[in-house]
Amino acid sequence: MSAMIYPTSNFAEQDKLCIERAKGVYVYDSNNKQYLEGMSGLWCTALGYGNEELIAAITNQLHRLSFSHLFGGKSHSPGxxxxxxLAAMVPIEDARVxxxxSGSDANDTHYKILRYYFNAINKPQKRKIITRERAYHGVTVASGALTSLPVNNRHFDLPIDALNILRTDSPHYFSSHLQGESETQFVDRIVANLESLILHENPDTIAAMIIEPIxxxxxxIVPPDGYYKKVQTILRKYDILIWVDEVITGFGRTGNDFGCTTMGIKPDLMTFAKQLSSAYYPISAAVIPGYMHDAMVEQSSANGVFGHGYTYSGHPVGCAAALKTLEIFEREHIFEKAAEAGVYLRKQLEKFVDHPLVGEIRGKGLLMALELVPNKLKNTRFADGKVGAFAQRACQEHGLIVRAVAGNSIALCPPLIISHSQIDEIIQKLTKALDDTLIYTQKEKLLFA
Ligand SMILES: Cc1ncc(COP(=O)(O)O)c(C=O)c1O
Structure with missing residues (x-):
């Protein structure tokens, strides 16, 4: 048995898929079996694997300057x-980066910057952060507390109250609407709950609301039409900043440059990681508007330094990887191609609309999911995540990597470079895996509950 402690894994589970090599949208295990990587690793390998241009950019940077830091008085050109x-790409005025x-450390950075900023402008009481039920923002202490998934919170005893974190409704109509409630009524109800929370807590004590656009x-989860418009109206009314976590949705994933563009959100703060370097090197970014940076100058000077920074903040190799990734995105029109591939993927997935297990097909661009349910006529749910786990394994058997998320939703997030014929391959493999899963649910008598 290895000495490895596996992240986000069941410690008692021994079965491991050992991935040894990869090329394009395919990965290969230690028995040389090929899998289509339908999840871009962990929602991150936008340009697929083995991109020679990216590898050359990283290798050249390693030769030129393998490390230099950015603490007090030092800089380097890739950074x-x-x-x-990045500042020129984002919809934030005079952006600073x-x-x-990692996505987690970038969210922690934002959490700290918000406090630093509100202290600098003499509003130290403005420190609470609103997050949503079912949100995922990472696993370090602050970002883990902003995450609302039970599995990431249970047994860790995170200092939620000390961190001043508030939770509001998840905007998932399919799973959370009341009987007979329309989408508009659902939105109005949860937006009213948000406003009540803000008034109950006192708006002057709330700094920001963190949002994954999807x-x-x-x-x-794609919120219903009108949700973000109404949420933004409330947040602006009470002077609460909009902090958009684009760790998954950034860079062409949802059919546009950013998830906030797709969903019509005007962000104040943005978080990036994953596709920023197409996962060729770990790098993340916390982006703030220029006015926040300017307001902190005096305070940092009086303090001696802005006392926050990681050894690997702006690692030159990570910066070189990200610069080349952004260059390829632009030069090869990757966002436009991915948007077009997303339309094709959605059209193919619609074929599952009558499958007895498929309750909802949702997503935007190349970020999609199928939710598996026991009885699509009654809008019921399986008691646990066993069916999703079975479907994930069945896909793997058929040479397709997907991920069961939130119990029984099968997520698909292929590399942005995926072709139509590779999407057809996903659909063929998924069809077989869903049919296997249907047989399993019939045998186990899990249907029509
Ligand atoms: C929306 C979102 N934010 C933050 C994170 C955390 O990123 P990391 O795993 O790089 O810490 C993730 C990771 O999946 C994410 O999906």
């Missing part, structure tokens, strides 16, 4: 170039 490039190495780990 500056990447910050400027702080680098890290969620990932909690089941690829």
């Amino acid at each position: 500056v170039a990447l910050a400027d490039k 702080f680098f890290g190495t 969620t990932g780990a909690s089941g690829v």
Whole structure:
């Protein structure tokens, strides 16, 4: 048995799929079996595997400058170039960029910057953060507390109250509407709950609300039309900042440059990781507007430094990987191609609309999910996540990697470079796996509950 402690894994589970190599959209296990990587690893390998241009950019950077930091008085050109490039891409005025190495650490950075900023402008009481039920924002202490999935919170005793974290409704109509409630009534009810929460807590004590435009780990939830418009109206009314977590939805994933563009959100703060470097090197970014940065200058100067930074903040190799990734996105029109592939994927997935197990097909662009249910006529749910886990294994048997999220939703998030024929391959494999899963649910008498 290996000495490895596996992340986000069942410690008692011995079965492991050992991935040894990869090329394009395919990965290969230790028996040389091929799988189509329908999840881009963990929602991250936008340009697929073995991209020679990216590998060359990383190798050249390693030769030129394998490490240099950005603490007090030091800089390097890949870092500056990447910050400027990203600032020019995002819908934030005079954007400033702080680098890290993971989505979790970037969210923790935002959490700390918000406090630092509100202290600097003499509003120290403005420190609470609103997050949503079923949100996923990472697993470090602050970002883990912003995450609402029970599995990431249970037994860790995170200091939710000390961190001043508030929770409001998940905007998933399919799973959370009341009987007979229309989408508009659902939106009005949960937006009213949000406003009541804000008034109950006192708006002057709330700094920001964190939002995944479309969620990932909690089941690829696309809120109903009108939800974000109403949420933004409330947040603006009470002077609460909009913090958009684009760790999954950033960079062409949802059919546009950013998830906030797809969903019509005007962000104040943005978090990036994953596709920023197509996962060729760990790098993340916390982006804030220029006015927040300017407000902190005096305080950091009086303090000696802005006392937050990671050894690997702006690692030059990560910056070189991200710069090349963004260059390829632009030059090869990857976002446009991915948007078009997303339309094709959706059309193919619609074929499952009559499958007895498929309760909802949802998503945008190349970020999709099928929710498996026991009785689609009655809008009921399986008691646990066994059916989703079975379907995930069945896909694997047939050479397709997917991920069961939020119990029984099968997520699909293929590399942005996927072709139509590779999408057809996903559909063929998924069809077989869903048929296997149907037989399993029939045998186990799990249907029509
Ligand atoms: C929306 C979102 N935010 C933050 C994170 C955390 O990123 P990391 O795993 O790089 O810490 C994730 C990871 O999946 C995510 O999906």
